[in-house]
Amino acid sequence: MKQSSTFRISVLVFGFAFLYIPILSLIVYSFNKSRLVTVWGGFSTQWYGRLLENRQILDAAWLSLKIAAINATGAVILGTLAGLALARFGKFRGRTLLSGMTTAPLVMPEVITGLSLLMLFVVMEGAFGWPAGRGFTTITIAHMTLTLAYVTVIVQSRLSSLDDSLEEAAMDLGARPAKIFFLITLPIIAPALVSGWLLSFTISLDDLVVTSFVSGPGSSTLPMVIFSKVRLGVSPDINALATIIVLLVTIGVILAGIFMARQEKRRLRDMQMAAAAK
Amino acid sequence: MSARAEAPRRHRHSAGVQLILDFLHRLPPYRWTQARLVRWGITGRTAVAAIPYFWLLLFFLVPFIIVLKIAFSDARIGIPPYQPLVQWMEGGVMQINVHLKNFYSMVEDSLYWKAYLNSIKVAGISTVLCLLIGYPMAYAVARAQSTWRHILLMMVILPFWTSFLLRVYAWIGILKNNGLINNFLMWTGLIDEPIVMLQTDFAIYVGIVYSYLPFMILPLYSNLEKMDLTLLEAAADLGARPFKTFMTITLPLSLPGIVAGSMLVFIPAVGEFVIPELLGPSDSLMIGKVLWQVFFTKRDWPAACAVAIALLLLLVIPIVLLQRAQAAEARGAHR
Numbered sequence: 001m002k003q004s005s006t007f008r009i010s011v012l013v014f015g016f017a018f019l020y021i022p023i024l025s026l027i028v029y030s031f032n033k034s035r036l037v038t039v040w041g042g043f044s045t046q047w048y049g050r051l052l053e054n055r056q057i058l059d060a061a062w063l064s065l066k067i068a069a070i071n072a073t074g075a076v077i078l079g080t081l082a083g084l085a086l087a088r089f090g091k092f093r094g095r096t097l098l099s100g101m102t103t104a105p106l107v108m109p110e111v112i113t114g115l116s117l118l119m120l121f122v123v124m125e126g127a128f129g130w131p132a133g134r135g136f137t138t139i140t141i142a143h144m145t146l147t148l149a150y151v152t153v154i155v156q157s158r159l160s161s162l163d164d165s166l167e168e169a170a171m172d173l174g175a176r177p178a179k180i181f182f183l184i185t186l187p188i189i190a191p192a193l194v195s196g197w198l199l200s201f202t203i204s205l206d207d208l209v210v211t212s213f214v215s216g217p218g219s220s221t222l223p224m225v226i227f228s229k230v231r232l233g234v235s236p237d238i239n240a241l242a243t244i245i246v247l248l249v250t251i252g253v254i255l256a257g258i259f260m261a262r263q264e265k266r267r268l269r270d271m272q273m274a275a276a277a278k
Numbered sequence: 279m280s281a282r283a284e285a286p287r288r289h290r291h292s293a294g295v296q297l298i299l300d301f302l303h304r305l306p307p308y309r310w311t312q313a314r315l316v317r318w319g320i321t322g323r324t325a326v327a328a329i330p331y332f333w334l335l336l337f338f339l340v341p342f343i344i345v346l347k348i349a350f351s352d353a354r355i356g357i358p359p360y361q362p363l364v365q366w367m368e369g370g371v372m373q374i375n376v377h378l379k380n381f382y383s384m385v386e387d388s389l390y391w392k393a394y395l396n397s398i399k400v401a402g403i404s405t406v407l408c409l410l411i412g413y414p415m416a417y418a419v420a421r422a423q424s425t426w427r428h429i430l431l432m433m434v435i436l437p438f439w440t441s442f443l444l445r446v447y448a449w450i451g452i453l454k455n456n457g458l459i460n461n462f463l464m465w466t467g468l469i470d471e472p473i474v475m476l477q478t479d480f481a482i483y484v485g486i487v488y489s490y491l492p493f494m495i496l497p498l499y500s501n502l503e504k505m506d507l508t509l510l511e512a513a514a515d516l517g518a519r520p521f522k523t524f525m526t527i528t529l530p531l532s533l534p535g536i537v538a539g540s541m542l543v544f545i546p547a548v549g550e551f552v553i554p555e556l557l558g559p560s561d562s563l564m565i566g567k568v569l570w571q572v573f574f575t576k577r578d579w580p581a582a583c584a585v586a587i588a589l590l591l592l593l594v595i596p597i598v599l600l601q602r603a604q605a606a607e608a609r610g611a612h613r
Binding site for chain 2: 007008009011012015016018019020021022023025026029036039078079081082084085089092094098100101102103104105107108109110111112115116117119120122123126141142144145148152160176177178179182183198199202205206208209212213223226227230231233234238239241242245246249250253257
């Protein structure tokens with residue numbers, strides 16, 4: 001028994017070292033004075049200063065943030081509807097197709113998704129004149145299609161892990177479906193919606209391949225700018241940018257984790273109190 | 279904050295929502311619309327399912343049909359850069375131009391063949407490597423104490439939240455000639471000359487295994503975590519050695535998790551573009567990269583569409599396998 005726990009601990013240590021050393025190296029080298037990213041030349045924060053002067057990166061970051069926020073909101077709405085239908089509506093006509101269409105984007109190679117969406121946009125523009133050109137709108141639509149799949153999976157698994165006794169009780173008492181949704185279902189799935197929103201936000205903020213296909217002139221997102229710089233080799237200001245992104249994401253994920261744990265605790269306590277009051 | 283103190287606030291919130299909903303229900307347009315919709319057989323339920331349905335049909339399924347159509351047309355110079363499949367000639371004559379050229383050239387041109395085979399090889403080997411690293415990790419996380427388990431699981435998921443592009447970029451700094459590994463090895467005196475690692479196939483494997491490892495660990499974890507441990511105890515009581523218990527009980531029971539994790543790694547890895555582009559040799563033949571180059575450099579849309587269709591056909595079997603494994607897992611959860 002002793003032997004196996006040593007084995008498990010060393011597996012975890014090596015595994016997490018593999019996962020985290022690259023990220024840590026990005027952070028450490030962002031404070032490197034030397035332009036040769038991996039040769040240590042003393043501590044410096046100059047690359048952060050350079051980053052703030054780089055208009056191209058700042059504009060791209062602003063565009064990416066706007067797209068990510070709109071995308072996440074849209075994806076959460078659509079994904080909630082799809083998740084609700086898949087988890088609560090039983091067997092309905094076309095359920096298999098809906099379920100297939102929501103899981104396929106998760107694994108579909110991005111070159112295929114990107115190419116096919118671009119072809120759709122080109123054909124649609126030729127036929128109806130909308131969307132005119134490619135840019136903000138087409139990127140947002142593409143990201144929503146991609147990320148709504150994630151939200152659907154999260155919402156669906158949350159709903160299937162909870163029984164629908166509360167909803168049924170409300171229905172027996174004569175509440176309208178919309179009321180049941182807003183007063184009972186929505187508070188229960190709120191943590192799933194928060195994580196779905198955050199996940200959609202970060203996926204959108206990070207997507208390069210699909211975006212490259214559906215974006216147009218003058219709408220370069222942050223990953224596109226990073227990619228065009230990184231293709232030419234390492235550059236220290238990208239390390240600084242990476243550090244900022246990693247820190248923001250880590251703080252966001254931890255805060256969301258704490259928020260969700262508290263929500264869950266409160267819900268369990270409410271359920272217990274309700275059960276005790278019976 | 280105690281539950282008692284919180285209760286009135288939450289109650290007020292619910293009352294607010296109720297008020298708004300009741301107000302909306304009383305509005306004539308609401309009633310009128312609802313009556314109309316019900317007469318057409320559209321209930322609230324239908325609408326809930328129909329909205330995402332319509333969205334996915336339009337933006338996920340229809341695009342594939344368009345890609346299929348364009349794959350059968352010929353490239354031309356113009357906007358859009360392909361010839362329409364159906365043309366109306368004078369006098370109402372319909373002309374259909376079906377070109378199989380793009381598919382012929384994919385059979386004839388060895389570049390495509392090699393790229394397909396190489397992508398399958400790279401994705402396959404990476405999947406096996408992910409499994410070899412991911413299985414012990416998932417096992418160790420699933421068997422850890424419950425307080426640790428959540429933290430460890432969070433640590434598996436966290437890298438997945440940080441930018442994929444930047445994590446791949448980090449490996450450039452680690453693998454290049456004056457990068458982290460070579461600097462370290464030269465400093466220890468183990469080597470005198472840097473080992474060339476960046477822009478090799480090795481770098482592609484490292485990149486794919488690193489990026490997709492969480493996709494392997496998570497389904498394996500969720501499978502191993504809900505495994506019935508009494509089976510293992512029974513086996514131990516009956517005198518089975520740990521290795522035998524693992525091979526005859528744990529491994530077979532975790533098969534759906536293995537299949538799901540492997541397909542979650544294999545399917546996107548086959549079409550991977552960013553990793554071979556940034557870490558691999560400039561002439562690396564990966565089908566995702568070929569598609570990108572045909573589209574962006576050669577600007578041959580029909581040929582790119584044909585490559586996409588072929589890639590999709592290649593992935594049909596893995597996708598079906600994934601669906602089945604996930605269905606098996608879901609059944610297991612409800613048992």
